Amino acid sequence: MTGPGNSAPQKMAFSIDDIFLWRGVPFPPGFDALSVTESILHAFETHGIEGVYLFSSTAPLEDDPSLARAHEMWTDAGHHIGNHGHAHASLNWADPDAFIEDVRRSERFLSPWLEQAPRKYFRFPMDMWGDPREKTDAVLRFLVSSGYMTAPATYWFYDAQFILPHTRAVTLGNDADRSKLVDLYVETGVHQYQLHRQQLTRVFDREVPLIGLAHGSAITAEALSRYLGRLLECGVEFVSLEEAMTDPVNAYPPPISTPMFRNATQKWSEALGHEFDGVPPTDVLLEVDAMSPIDGMDYDTVFGGMRQQAAAALGGKVDAAQFDWRKSH
Numbered sequence: 084m085t086g087p088g089n090s091a092p093q094k095m096a097f098s099i100d101d102i103f104l105w106r107g108v109p110f111p112p113g114f115d116a117l118s119v120t121e122s123i124l125h126a127f128e129t130h131g132i133e134g135v136y137l138f139s140s141t142a143p144l145e146d147d148p149s150l151a152r153a154h155e156m157w158t159d160a161g162h163h164i165g166n167h168g169h170a171h172a173s174l175n176w177a178d179p180d181a182f183i184e185d186v187r188r189s190e191r192f193l194s195p196w197l198e199q200a201p202r203k204y205f206r207f208p209m210d211m212w213g214d215p216r217e218k219t220d221a222v223l224r225f226l227v228s229s230g231y232m233t234a235p236a237t238y239w240f241y242d243a244q245f246i247l248p249h250t251r252a253v254t255l256g257n258d259a260d261r262s263k264l265v266d267l268y269v270e271t272g273v274h275q276y277q278l279h280r281q282q283l284t285r286v287f288d289r290e291v292p293l294i295g296l297a298h299g300s301a302i303t304a305e306a307l308s309r310y311l312g313r314l315l316e317c318g319v320e321f322v323s324l325e326e327a328m329t330d331p332v333n334a335y336p337p338p339i340s341t342p343m344f345r346n347a348t349q350k351w352s353e354a355l356g357h358e359f360d361g362v363p364p365t366d367v368l369l370e371v372d373a374m375s376p377i378d379g380m381d382y383d384t385v386f387g388g389m390r391q392q393a394a395a396a397l398g399g400k401v402d403a404a405q406f407d408w409r410k411s412h
C-alpha cells in the first residue's frame with residue numbers, strides 16, 4: 084500500500100521549527116532542547132533524511148547561551164540553520180522596522196551556522212507574512228536586500244497543539260495519556276499530510292513539492308521516527324528545501340494578505356477560490372486540549388502568555404482571534 088492514488092512519490096522537504104520552544108513554554112521533566120535535538124537527529128538518521136533546515140526563535144539562547152550546543156549538534160549532523168526571528172513575534176502584531184530589527188538581532192545568535200547553509204533562509208514565525216500587505220512589502224525589501232530566501236510552510240498538522248497536553252501528561256506521570264497523545268500525533272500528521280497533498284494537487288492540477296514542519300518539542304522527540312516512517316509508507320520522498328523551492332508555488336508568496344494563522348496551502352486555496360475542508364483537525368485538537376489537565380497549564384494561559392510576551396518584545400499586541408483552531412473550516 085502506498086499513498087493516495089498509488090502515484091509517483093510525493094516530494095516533501097521536512098523542516099523543524101523552534102528547537103528551544105519559546106520563552107514561557109517549558110519542556111516537561113526529563114526533556115530539554117539538547118535531548119530533544121538528539122532524538123530528532125536520530126530519527127532523521129534512521130530514515131536517511133538529510134539536509135534538514137532548523138528555524139528557531141533565538142530568545143531562549145539569550146537566556147541560556149549553553150543551548151547553542153543544539154545548533155552545533157544540528158550542523159555537525161549535516162543539517163542546516165535558518166533565521167526565524169529572535170522573539171517569535173508575528174509581523175501582523177508589530178511594525179516592520181521593529182520586526183526587521185528582530186530578524187537582525189537573531190543573526191547575532193545564528194552565526195556562523197546561518198552563513199554555512201547552502202542558502203540563507205528566513206521563515207516568518209507562524210507563517211504569518213504580515214497584514215496589511217504594506218508590512219509584507221517592507222520586510223521583503225529588507226530580506227531580499229540581505230540575501231534571504233523565504234521558506235514557507237505548505238503543510239502542517241498543528242503539532243504545536245500537542246506540546247502542552249504532552250507536557251502535562253509527562254508531569255502528571257499519566258502514561259496512558261502520554262502514549263495516546265503520541266498515537267494521535269502520528270495519525271493526525273498522516274491525515275493532514277494527505278489532505279494538504281490532495282488540496283495542492285486539486286488547486287494546481289499537478290504534484291507540488293510540500294514543505295512540512297514539526298516543532299522541536301518533547302512529543303516530537305517521542306513520535307518523530309514513527310511519524311516519518313508512516314510518511315515514507317504513504318509514498319513520501321524526502322527532498323532538500325532547495326529542491327522544493329524550485330517550484331513556483333513555494334518560491335512565490337501566496338497573493339493574499341490575512342491576519343489569520345494559515346499555512347501557504349490554505350492561503351493559495353483562498354487566493355484562488357478553492358474550499359479547503361478538514362484543516363485544522365478541530366475535533367482531535369479539542370480532544371487533545373482536554374487531556375491531563377493541570378491548573379494554570381492550559382492553552383490560553385501558556386500559549387496566550389507566550390504570544391503576548393513575544394508581541395510586547397516588539398512593542399506590539401496579539402489579537403487572539405487570529406488563532407481560530409477551535410472552529411472547523
Ligand SMILES: [Zn+2]
Nearest residue numbers: 100101208209
Ligand atoms: Zn516558530
